[in-house]
Amino acid sequence: MTTLIIGANGKIGRRLCEQAARKGHPVRAMARNEQQKAFLDSIGVETVMGDLTGQMTHAFEGCDQVVFTAGSGAATGLDQTLMVDLNGAMRAVDLAREHGIRRFFMVSTLHTDPLKGPEKLQPYLVAKRAADAYLQCSNLEHVILRPGRLSDEAGSGHIETDPARAATGDVSRDNVATALLTLLARKTTAPGEIVLLDGDRPIEQALE
Template identity: 40%
Template sequence: MNVLVVGANGKVARHTIKKIADAGHHPVAMIRKEEQAEDLLKLGAADTVVADLEADFEHAFKGIDAVIFAAGSGGHTGADKTILIDLWGAIKTIDAAERNGVKRFVMLSSMGTADPDKSENIRHYLVAKKVADDHLKQSTLTYTIVRPGSLTDEAGKGKIKLEEEIQVRDNTITREDVATVLTEVIERENTYGKTFEILNGDTDISEALQAV
């Protein structure tokens, strides 16, 4: 399966590329700059495509079977970039996937997106994520929306807590474990059309996903 990873140079995406390759798929890394290609090919990307979410990137979808949207404006940018990348960029990706006959779409979203009004500091970010998630739900794509908590750079633990909406949010999740989830749900039919939140926890990732 050819899997387009949007935002491929991000930390979660880099883990995801390696795991997709290890799973026997062909990750295609969508990058903004050609100089990023060599490093991502070493991680396991089968190919790279230079494209910009803020421009026309229709060419990135040729021969693609599935999309993982892992792009994000980052914590050091303003609300304008959040709108352009996390909201508008995501919507453009969803629409382009539909136009190009892609069937499978995995969205990396964020915990708290179900109700942005519960947040003060990052409400604009969660609103952007919610609008993008809702647009995906209304599309014809076979989607899964994964909403992790605060991300860390520790080595993956291989165990998570997974619920539709986690009430106690005093925990984090490693980027590597998020990448494992994004990779495993690609072909898990029981996750099709599902939205859930994840944190590091006590249940093996495969077992947690099987129970979705």
């Protein structure tokens, strides 16, 4: 199964592409510009040019599942939050349906209630909440991953999916990428939501 990775140049996306390349998992990485494409080509994954705010229909052709791990980033304005985190995600869901793609994996956030988030993050949380709801109302087999506070710590290969059992609210981006690859490799995945936090259980076991 070929997986389209949207947000392949992001901090989670790059790790996912690198892990997929090492394990021989077929992925197609969507790049927005030639600089991004050069890096993705260098790690040995198939790359296609596409833009969440422009043309990307062709990127979905021949794919069996989609990972959406894109984000507008903290340095952009509210216009990009709407165009990437909300409209971009909704377009990706629509295009997956149009191309007969069966499974969709959304990397979201642990908390999506805007009223409980920092003021500067509230528009982003609104966008994520709406995008998640749009996916949930689609007819796609989907999984929404809800990672905690992301870190660049080396992946331990161990996570916790129950916040009450986790020692902290953190999770390494390496562990998120490994969890994604584990789910992608499975032939069937029960639709739902999965919390991802660093923990003591091997990723394969925790995701059972």
